[in-house]
Amino acid sequence: MTNLRLNLKGTPLLLGALALGLSACTVSVRTDAGVSGFRSNLISNLQPGRGEGSTYRVGDSVTFRFTTRVPGYLTLISLDPNGRSNILVRSTAVRAGTTTFPRVEDQVVYTVAPPFGLQRVRAVFTRVRPSSSLTFQGTYTVDRWNTATNTYLRGYPEADRDVQETFFYIR
Numbered sequence: 474m475t476n477l478r479l480n481l482k483g484t485p486l487l488l489g490a491l492a493l494g495l496s497a498c499t500v501s502v503r504t505d506a507g508v509s510g511f512r513s514n515l516i517s518n519l520q521p522g523r524g525e526g527s528t529y530r531v532g533d534s535v536t537f538r539f540t541t542r543v544p545g546y547l548t549l550i551s552l553d554p555n556g557r558s559n560i561l562v563r564s565t566a567v568r569a570g571t572t573t574f575p576r577v578e579d580q581v582v583y584t585v586a587p588p589f590g591l592q593r594v595r596a597v598f599t600r601v602r603p604s605s606s607l608t609f610q611g612t613y614t615v616d617r618w619n620t621a622t623n624t625y626l627r628g629y630p631e632a633d634r635d636v637q638e639t640f641f642y643i644r
Contacts, residue, residue, distance in 0.1 A: 515635035516541050518571070519596045528642045529585045535641070536583065537561075537594060540571040545600040545633075549574060550609045552618055554590035558609045561594070564602070589643050597622060600633040 518540035521527055529535055539547060549561040561583065562574055575581040595618075605628075609621060626634045 515543055515545065515600065516596055516598050516637040519594070519637045520639045521594070521641045522573075523641070525639045526641065528644050530644055531585055531587060531589075533585045534582050535585055537574045537639070538571055539567065539574060539596055541567060541569055541598060541635075543600060544568050545598055546602055547572075548597040548603075550595045550597065550622075552593040552595070552613060552615070554588050554592070556612045556614060558611060558613050558618060560609055566602075585643050587643070591640055592643055593638055593640050595622065595636060595638045597626065598635045598637075599626075599629050601629070604628065 516539070518538060520538055521529075522536035522538065523529070537549065539549075541547075545567060546564050547567050548563050548565070550558060551561055552558045562579075575583060605625070609618070613621065622636060626636070
């Protein structure tokens with residue numbers, strides 16, 4: 474079971490497309506959690522709606538505030554206490570400034586579900602449209618998760634990429 478459930482509204486076609494692109498997931502993150510050499514200062518903020526380190530109860534909805542200094546493309550990835558990872562947002566175009574996810578047009582709600590504990594959420598940002606799909610699906614150790622992020626971003630110039638994490642707790 475994952476920590477966040479996506480409640481989708483809309484037509485069956487939209488539901489199918491969103492289900493493929495936005496699978497349910499667990500969320501949590503911390504800044505500079507071992508991703509090497511990717512602090513290019515493009516992301517100025519990433520945090521859950523209640524703030525980093527906050528507590529959510531099962532059934533609560535959670536949002537994420539993401540702020541960037543330049544326009545680009547964002548992928549939000551979650552990692553639950555059991556090491557399961559899922560993608561919340563994949564290669565989504567964002568403007569410079571603050572965007573709250575899920576966005577209204579996504580017709581998604583992130584609902585907190587077990588397992589309990591520390592939830593991590595990682596923002597992977599590139600200034601240019603990603604040339605490959607970031608596929609963080611499955612179970613990861615933190616080291617393996619960092620390695621996968623590093624490997625994915627290796628193809629982008631340092632000035633065009635950034636990574637930041639945040640975290641919260643599910644009680």
